[in-house]
Amino acid sequence: MVSMAENTTGTFSNLSGSSNVPSNVSSNVSSNVSSNVSSNVPSNVPSNVPSNIPDLGIDSYAIINALLILALAYVAARITVFLLTALSERVYEHRITIKMTIPIAKFVIYGFALYHIAGSVFQLSAVQLVAFWGIAGAAIGFGLKDRVAEVVGGIVIILDKPYQVGDMVEIEDYYGEVRDIGIRATRLVTPDDSLVTVSNQKALISILADANAGSREMMVVVDLFIDSASDASRAMAILREATVTSRYVYISEKRPVTILLKDYPFYRRVRSKAYVYDLRDEFPFETDVTRRAWEAFEAAGIRPPEAGIIDIGPGSVAAGR
Amino acid sequence: MMKPGFEEEIGLIKKVIVDFWDGHRSNLAVVSDPFRGETELMDEVEGMIGEEGARINARSLFRDLKALNEAPGRIVVVEEAHRLYQRKVGGFEAIDRFLNMLLASDRLFITTWNSVSWKYLDEVIGLSRHFPQKIRISRMSAGEIRKMILSGYEEKELTFLEVELDEEELKIFNRASRQKTLAGHSFEIPYPAISSRSIRSRMDRTEKKSAEEIFFDRLASISDGNPGVAELLWKEALDYPEVRNVLKDPPSIDLHRDESFALCIVLSMGSVEMEYLSEVLEPLGISALNISNLLEEMGLVTIDGEVISVRALALKSIFEHLRRARLVW
Numbered sequence: 107m108v109s110m111a112e113n114t115t116g117t118f119s120n121l122s123g124s125s126n127v128p129s130n131v132s133s134n135v136s137s138n139v140s141s142n143v144s145s146n147v148p149s150n151v152p153s154n155v156p157s158n159i160p161d162l163g164i165d166s167y168a169i170i171n172a173l174l175i176l177a178l179a180y181v182a183a184r185i186t187v188f189l190l191t192a193l194s195e196r197v198y199e200h201r202i203t204i205k206m207t208i209p210i211a212k213f214v215i216y217g218f219a220l221y222h223i224a225g226s227v228f229q230l231s232a233v234q235l236v237a238f239w240g241i242a243g244a245a246i247g248f249g250l251k252d253r254v255a256e257v258v259g260g261i262v263i264i265l266d267k268p269y270q271v272g273d274m275v276e277i278e279d280y281y282g283e284v285r286d287i288g289i290r291a292t293r294l295v296t297p298d299d300s301l302v303t304v305s306n307q308k309a310l311i312s313i314l315a316d317a318n319a320g321s322r323e324m325m326v327v328v329d330l331f332i333d334s335a336s337d338a339s340r341a342m343a344i345l346r347e348a349t350v351t352s353r354y355v356y357i358s359e360k361r362p363v364t365i366l367l368k369d370y371p372f373y374r375r376v377r378s379k380a381y382v383y384d385l386r387d388e389f390p391f392e393t394d395v396t397r398r399a400w401e402a403f404e405a406a407g408i409r410p411p412e413a414g415i416i417d418i419g420p421g422s423v424a425a426g427r
Numbered sequence: 428m429m430k431p432g433f434e435e436e437i438g439l440i441k442k443v444i445v446d447f448w449d450g451h452r453s454n455l456a457v458v459s460d461p462f463r464g465e466t467e468l469m470d471e472v473e474g475m476i477g478e479e480g481a482r483i484n485a486r487s488l489f490r491d492l493k494a495l496n497e498a499p500g501r502i503v504v505v506e507e508a509h510r511l512y513q514r515k516v517g518g519f520e521a522i523d524r525f526l527n528m529l530l531a532s533d534r535l536f537i538t539t540w541n542s543v544s545w546k547y548l549d550e551v552i553g554l555s556r557h558f559p560q561k562i563r564i565s566r567m568s569a570g571e572i573r574k575m576i577l578s579g580y581e582e583k584e585l586t587f588l589e590v591e592l593d594e595e596e597l598k599i600f601n602r603a604s605r606q607k608t609l610a611g612h613s614f615e616i617p618y619p620a621i622s623s624r625s626i627r628s629r630m631d632r633t634e635k636k637s638a639e640e641i642f643f644d645r646l647a648s649i650s651d652g653n654p655g656v657a658e659l660l661w662k663e664a665l666d667y668p669e670v671r672n673v674l675k676d677p678p679s680i681d682l683h684r685d686e687s688f689a690l691c692i693v694l695s696m697g698s699v700e701m702e703y704l705s706e707v708l709e710p711l712g713i714s715a716l717n718i719s720n721l722l723e724e725m726g727l728v729t730i731d732g733e734v735i736s737v738r739a740l741a742l743k744s745i746f747e748h749l750r751r752a753r754l755v756w
Contacts, residue, residue: 322753323753344516347515347516347517347518347519348516350551351514351515351516351518353684353685353688353711353754356753356756357550357551357756358550358756359550363551383752383753383754384753394711398516398710398711399516401516401710402516402517
């Protein structure tokens, strides 16, 4: 501890020697230093070590303390995330609302930990904080700017809410459910169960499509393509019935079912737009409606287009997923 | 079944009939949960219309509406009109024909509907637009249930017994545990469980309610104000001439999606034949027989021959579960 204090002071002493510190600052600082050192250092060590820079009070004990607090914050964050996730899956009807609080809880825990480290462990004064942020700023400028941009991006995502945990989003070419908005990155789980990690900074500047915007229900579009000679009205009626009888559908005044028909030169597209009551049912719903509609189409003599005619083209919902 | 009051509902139905004879026709829909007493209400209506009307159950109309066309009288009571649809592709033909007939007819139709089916059909085909007059049978209060049940007894004929909770049951926090397995080793995780029974008992004592009041409050709460369910619970509690407050909270339900959907189909009809359930579930790849046996095992439905019915005592839990799962809107 003694040598640490001496070394630290010596190092800062050298640093300050090379900088142009104003004389009034320098005198204040040196008086602080001498009083700190004299109170902390044992009597056999010379107490009047010459220095004119602030003592940050950083010794091995403080560092261990800070690391312990960070470790505790990490454990607390993991436990909070685990409990909130478990609770959200149990209280099924409020799943998304509860999941929305997870990133906020994490930021609060880590924010409190950092505040505690700065305030209670290192006991930084205003001057010391300025000095710390000066050094931190330089470090960030040179090496950590991307990391800081990611953390700031995370804070902006939580405050601005372009998407939330539980939403189905498309970021760049990746589509999936937002499972976590972390300190540094957002994690999506794609329909084929791949975990995609996108940095918060990138997620913020990318073009983003949010399919449900915080709501539990979500619109699903089902496209079926039929031969031009087939009875389109009958096809629309069948697709409507297949949609409204699905076990996944949710219908209300604000969430109606819409059936649309579009004519193409060699075929027709019958489109159903309806809501599933849980966004996780998007693909089972699509499969259920498509399968039962086609069974009824076949029974009604409605035929698919001839092979080779359909050119769905890029960006189509049917082609994309 | 004991007869609920229905004064308000009967008043409205009388008005609809009087208006009809005065030349103003407004078809009427009576919407209720299962066991609310809609059959008893229609018995009253049948008495009101007498020779001028006919009473038909929609169960017989699903395949053919001929019986409806041939029904005598100017007023037609169609009971369980929700049986005119099936939740499957091609399952709306009968109800479409029925609603078209309603529009074309100059007769007055008084219909009863299951509340779950009514809400579903209203969202899907705009059912309420076909019925300018609607009656929703409301839940009964503890006082109304008390009046209905005690109407068959003399004053002070029955003795309501207070159930004393023992030391263990009076504790608000009890120790519960959950079995977990980690790396092949099984262990118990203890956690505190709150006893709602104890809290309720303490609150009742604080409010200084009589044993009779406590019993009927609890009966109304567990039955969700449903007279049919309340009557069944009453029979369980009655040990003539004593009445014991042994009413237990309805069970909590944990079902998978397909099981919940099958339960929703049964609830939306009140009771269904196995054939009907198969026609709805088989296209989804769900075995109607297996799933109804499973639901019976869980105490949610009863199977009597080929008919599967919602179990009255589980009705409150079933509604709560299906609303949470958003299968009942």
